[in-house]
Amino acid sequence: MDVFACAGCGTELTAPVSRVALPVHTHHGRWEDLHPPLMEPATYAVDPRPSGPPWRSWKEAGADAAARQGVFAPVHSVSFGARNRIVIAPGDSRSMTLIPGKCEGYCRGVDGRAGPNLACEGCGRAGATRMDDCGMWQAVWFEPDAVVRRPSALQAGPPPDWDDLEHADHRVPPVEPDGSWSRRWEAAAGVALAHLVAVTEDRPVNLPAGPVAELLGHAVGRYLDPGPGARSLALAGPGIHPPRPRPDVLLVPRHPVTGEPWRPPGDEGAVVPLDSGVWAYLAHPGETSPMPATGVLPEGVLRDDYPLSPPPWCPLTPHHGAFEDTLARLPAVRGPRLRRYRDAYRRAVPPASAG
Template identity: 40%
Template structure:
């Protein structure tokens, strides 16, 4: 993408039916300016938690050009697949070549199988848990923390005590720490303000979770720790 006035290349646009559509701005060619009438303020972590804008793990696969039906198949969200690829690279670096145990649940579904494949088994084992704003302090015995990245700045949440951090997009992190709300009893009639909808829970995905290999390799090769022999060996597997 180029500037209309001067022709300078300012961004790259991905617009393909088989890829996640996005526009990537060139940081050396653009700068942020406030727009009149818009709220340019930086949201705090408390504001983000109050908004609750999480990214659902699954997405439906509907026939092309047809509306979604309840019988359509579901698969893992491309945002989750890409986020896992990026986070896995940081997770391997944080492991320092030791076995890593990820807390049970969806987090283990995303990472544990790959960790068990590439890292040695047995003790000593490093423990990786979720941490971040609004979460209880259960990280005293944890070696690695999954933390959210701020959607406006891209900076990872930082705990008071130093730790090895593995950043995740805020929307993905939020769905890992906050369960999908469901009503214990379905509501009847019209739904008043302040009452959760009684929609059925999001269907589960039965396919094995596969992270984005390209994102993983691109992230790993840009981390300084990739120079260590065991990480360099993993990175070289993707170039052969």
């Protein structure tokens, strides 16, 4: 495990933390909602893409400079901020204090609009930003040049691996306790569908029967029109080998630590990576009782006397911002077919509904 310390005076600014993959929903929340922490306790992640100010409009930056920042299609603005910002859960921060006058936000918290709003208690150096306003996952972000990483005396357990995806506690249910769709599912669906549009080049897709079609069918239909020449898709991953012959596209999990997509040995075909917790639910939905139970039921018998959440009133709708942002960052979007698709889709979706 590691700790992060102030680059100025050496004060330790975090509890011991272990690196994991940056969550795909990091920059995509639901407007006017309060969100839980982005990161699990005792973990951290690094965002390799530029983020924060300074910002330049697409016209000002130009296509070549934007591509060097990882943006390959016209967007409202391009970040030329720092790369490799480090994110932790707020509860893992240590020895920092809020900076008066830098705690602005939209309505329910702070959003970092004035730059770093946390300072080291040891030397007063500003180097981190607490973010917890509505629509944002709660997090503390360190500027990469403000901290140094040191090994911790605390030994970490074995890092999560592919086998952990079969554990019940790794699954992310698609519905929140209040009956609304999971914010994480909405973002994960938007990200995965951008990859699906890219690998199929805007061609129809046939989904496999079962949880994939039931939960993602509406979402896929929203972004890909039906028609002839449909591509085949199947769920695959640890313990779920693709059928033969191989489908055109495999829906696979991202590794919990590296973020790399799972692949069958020696396979170089098209894959669409999916949030590992969302993938785990599709692959192993299991029993999801929210109530504790005592005693032992007979083998194969499930409880049916616990209260169920009300079902969502509408089908799962992907987070449009997650879809747009991901598609603009895939080099394939520069091709003529996907460029036409993106232009047509942006005309069909008014800006007010893009939240």
